Amino acid sequence: VCMIPAGGKLAPQRQLFEEMIMILDGKGSTRVWNDAGHEVTFEWGPGSMFAIPLNTWHQHYNLSGLEPAKFVSSTNSPPVINLYDDVDFVFNTPRDFPNCFNGEQDYFAAKKETKGLLLDTNFVPDVTTLPLISAAERGAGGGHIRFSMAKGSMNSHISEFPVATYKKGHRHGPGAHVIILSGEGYSLMWPEGEEPRRYEWKTGSLIIPPNLWFHQHFNTGSTPGRYLAFKHETVSIRNAQGVPKAWISRRIGGDQIDYADEKPMIRQLFADALTGSGVSPAMDAAYETELASLPPLPV
Numbered sequence: 159v160c161m162i163p164a165g166g167k168l169a170p171q172r173q174l175f176e177e178m179i180m181i182l183d184g185k186g187s188t189r190v191w192n193d194a195g196h197e198v199t200f201e202w203g204p205g206s207m208f209a210i211p212l213n214t215w216h217q218h219y220n221l222s223g224l225e226p227a228k229f230v231s232s233t234n235s236p237p238v239i240n241l242y243d244d245v246d247f248v249f250n251t252p253r254d255f256p257n258c259f260n261g262e263q264d265y266f267a268a269k270k271e272t273k274g275l276l277l278d279t280n281f282v283p284d285v286t287t288l289p290l291i292s293a294a295e296r297g298a299g300g301g302h303i304r305f306s307m308a309k310g311s312m313n314s315h316i317s318e319f320p321v322a323t324y325k326k327g328h329r330h331g332p333g334a335h336v337i338i339l340s341g342e343g344y345s346l347m348w349p350e351g352e353e354p355r356r357y358e359w360k361t362g363s364l365i366i367p368p369n370l371w372f373h374q375h376f377n378t379g380s381t382p383g384r385y386l387a388f389k390h391e392t393v394s395i396r397n398a399q400g401v402p403k404a405w406i407s408r409r410i411g412g413d414q415i416d417y418a419d420e421k422p423m424i425r426q427l428f429a430d431a432l433t434g435s436g437v438s439p440a441m442d443a444a445y446e447t448e449l450a451s452l453p454p455l456p457v
C-alpha cells in the first residue's frame with residue numbers, strides 16, 4: 159500500500175516486473191512513457207484499477223491539494239528478483255517492449271468489450287460498481303469478470319457472491335491477493351490434513367491464501383460480498399488441457415472441493431455464523447445444481 163501526500167507526486171520508476179494497481183482513496187493521474195518518447199497520461203479516482211506496462215517509465219501524481227491519495231498494488235517482483243538476483247538490472251534496464259506499450263493514446267481508456275468472462279481493457283474506472291457477468295463454476299451463483307491487463311502474465315478478477323452463500327473451497331499456488339471491496343464474512347484456510355482456521359473480513363480487508371492452502375469464502379453480511387483478486391501465476395498448476403486444477407473437482411484429480419464432499423463442520427459453522435442475522439444459509443440451490451454435474455466418487 160502506498161500513499162501520495164496531498165499535492166504530491168512519486169518519483170518516476172521503471173521495472174522488469176509487472177504491477178497491478180487499485181486506487182483506495184483520492185484522485186490523481188499517472189504518466190506512462192517509454193524510451194522511444196511515447197507518452198500517455200490518464201486520471202483515476204477511488205476504485206480505479208490498471209496495470210503498468212512492462213518496463214515503462216511511470217509516475218503517479220495526487221491531483222488534490224487537500225487529501226492524500228492511497229493505492230494498493232500487487233506485483234510479480236519476488237520471482238523476477240529471485241531469478242536475476244540483480245536489482246540494478248530489474249530497475250535500470252533501458253529496453254522498451256513495444257508489443258506491451260507503444261504510446262497508444264487510448265491505452266488506458268475504459269473499454270467495454272467482453273470475451274466470455276474476460277473484459278478486454280487496461281483500465282477500469284471503478285471496480286466497486288463495475289457490472290459483472292453471471293458465473294457458476296466456483297459455486298453459489300453470483301457474478302464474475304476477469305482481466306488480463308497491459309498484455310501481462312499477471313491476471314485478476316472480480317467475484318461477487320450473494321447474501322448467505324459461500325464459495326467452494328479450493329487451493330492453488332502462491333501470490334493471490336484478495337481485496338474485499340464490499341460485504342462482510344469470513345474465510346476458512348487450511349493446509350492439507352489440518353483443521354480449517356477462521357479469518358474474519360470486511361470491506362478493505364486483504365486476504366492472501368498461503369501456497370497450496372485450501373481456502374473458502376463465506377458471506378455472513380447483509381449485502382453481496384465482492385472481492386478483487388490480483389494473481390501472479392509463476393507456478394501455475396494446470397491439467398494437461400491447461401485448465402487450472404483449482405477449478406477442477408478433487409473427484410477427478412483437481413484442487414476444488416465439491417460442496418458434496420465438504421466436512422459437516424463447514425456447513426454447521428456457516429449456519430452458526432448466520433445465527434442472529436435474520437437469515438439462514440441460502441445454499442440449497444447451489445448444492446442441488448452441483449449434483450447435476452458432480453463426477454462420481456473415485457473407486
Ligand SMILES: [Fe+2]
Nearest residue numbers: 328330334373
Ligand atoms: Fe483462490
